[in-house]
Each structure stands twice: as C-alpha cells, then as structure tokens.
Amino acid sequence: DIQMTQSPSSLSASVGDRVTITCRASQRISVYLTWYQQKPGKVPKVLIYTASNLQSGVPSRFSGSGSGTDFTLTISSLQPEDFATYYCQQSFSTPLTFGGGTKVEIK
Amino acid sequence: QVQLQQSGPGLVKPSQTLSLTCTASGGSITNDDYYWSWIRQPPGKGLEWIGYIYHSGNVYYNPSLESRVDISVDTSKNQFSLRLSSVTAADTAVYFCARYYDSRGMNWFDPWGQGTLVTVSS
Numbered sequence: 692d693i694q695m696t697q698s699p700s701s702l703s704a705s706v707g708d709r710v711t712i713t714c715r716a717s718q719r720i721s722v723y724l725t726w727y728q729q730k731p732g733k734v735p736k737v738l739i740y741t742a743s744n745l746q747s748g749v750p751s752r753f754s755g756s757g758s759g760t761d762f763t764l765t766i767s768s769l770q771p772e773d774f775a776t777y778y779c780q781q782s783f784s785t786p787l788t789f790g791g792g793t794k795v796e797i798k
Numbered sequence: 799q800v801q802l803q804q805s806g807p808g809l810v811k812p813s814q815t816l817s818l819t820c821t822a823s824g825g826s827i828t829n830d831d832y833y834w835s836w837i838r839q840p841p842g843k844g845l846e847w848i849g850y851i852y853h854s855g856n857v858y859y860n861p862s863l864e865s866r867v868d869i870s871v872d873t874s875k876n877q878f879s880l881r882l883s884s885v886t887a888a889d890t891a892v893y894f895c896a897r898y899y900d901s902r903g904m905n906w907f908d909p910w911g912q913g914t915l916v917t918v919s920s
Contacts, residue, residue, distance in 0.1 A: 692861070723903075723905065725905060725906050725907075727907075734894060734896075734909075734910035734911075734912070734913060735845070735907070735910065736908075737906045737907070737908050740904055740905065740906045741903060741904055741905075744904070746906070778844065778845060780845075780907075782900070782905035782906075785858050785860075786847055786859075786860040786861060786862070787847040787898075788847065789844055789845040789846070789847070790844070791844045792844045792845075
C-alpha cells in the first residue's frame with residue numbers, strides 16, 4: 692500500500708494568511724494526487740486533481756503543486772470559509788489511500 | 799447532475815453484517831468513466847477507501863477489509879451496495895458512497911452520498 696503522510700496535522704492561522712500543507716507519498720505516484728476539503732458534518736469536496744489542476748468552481752486562492760512523492764496545497768489568502776480539514780489522496784494504485792488530514796483552525 | 803442517496807441501518811450488532819445501499823439519480827451507473835465506491839470515516843478520524851465496483855461487475859477491495867467485504871451493483875435499479883460481515887466496534891464509522899471519476903489520467907471522488915453513521919453495538 693502507498694502511505695500518504697500529511698503535515699502538519701493541524702495548524703492555526705489568521706484570515707489573510709498564506710497557508711501551505713504538505714503531503715508525502717511512500718513511493719512515487721507521478722501526479723496522481725487529489726486534494727479535498729471537508730467541513731464538520733459535511734462530505735469532502737474536491738479542490739485540486741492531478742496534483743495541480745483546480746476543480747471547476749473552486750476559488751483561485753487554492754493551488755497545488757508537486758510530483759513524484761512530494762506535494763503541496765497552498766491557500767494564498769485564507770478566508771473564513773476555508774477553516775476545515777484538508778486531505779490528500781493518491782490514485783496511482785489500489786488500494787486508494789488518503790492522508791491523515793490537516794485541520795486548519797482559526798488563530 | 800448525479801446525486802447519490804444512501805440507505806441502510808445505523809445500528810448493527812457485533813458479529814453481524816452491515817448492509818448499505820446507494821442509489822444514483824440524475825445519471826446512469828453504466829457510464830464507462832466511473833467506478834462506484836464506498837469510503838468510511840471513523841468518528842473524528844480520517845478517510846479509508848473500502849472498495850469500488852464498475853458497472854460490469856469488476857470490483858476492487860482494500861486488502862485490509864477484503865475478507866469481509868462484498869460490493870455489488872444492480873444496474874437495473876441504478877444502485878450499488880456494500881456488505882461488511884463480522885463487524886466489531888472498530889467498524890463504527892460514517893460510511894459514504896461516492897462516484898469515482900477515472901478518465902484520461904484524471905481521478906476524483908465526486909459526488910458523495912450524504913453519509914450514514916453506522917454504530918456497532920449490542
């Protein structure tokens with residue numbers, strides 16, 4: 692199985708801050724990496740697919756980068772509605788696996 | 799716009815079988831670009847892929863659950879189902895169904911069902 696490790700597991704930030712979340716795969720996965728946002732009591736929402744492609748309807752302050760084993764999700768200017776938990780997920784091979792999540796909290 | 803509606807009990811006794819169904823509306827489950835998936839999330843924890851099925855019946859399971867899982871599809875009803883046998887308290891989780899798009903190198907889970915909290919307890 693490919694293990695996905697996210698860091699940090701949680702962070703506190705203020706509105707307007709630039710936030711970066713990292714995701715590391717235990718083996719090379721090319722660009723088969725998706726980022727999701729999940730708010731409490733809600734289903735996950737696709738933000739970024741194939742490592743760097745913005746899903747339709749997602750604000751441009753979200754961006755993704757990386758390939759191989761190291762990936763990042765960046766929020767350029769944190770907004771109040773962005774406080775949530777973020778997950779990465781690899782689709783290079785089954786079993787499909789998710790990172791442990793990064794909870795973004797209000798400072 | 800495809801929507802997924804989950805149904806099934808929220809309480810299952812230990813050692814029994816968890817059964818959930820997901821019905822798709824607004825689109826056909828026989829579309830070649832999609833796999834129909836089950837994912838679970840223990841309370842306060844992360845996401846775990848259980849498995850997915852193609853409309854042809856080809857199915858792929860997470861090896862960690864493979865001995866207890868059965869995912870099936872009924873194209874006539876536009877629905878797919880999950881059965882997880884011999885459940886224990888460790889199987890307590892919110893279970894989601896989701897459509898997995900897999901085409902031209904692009905992949906994602908969307909949409910998702912509303913989620914069903916399944917509690918394993920006597």
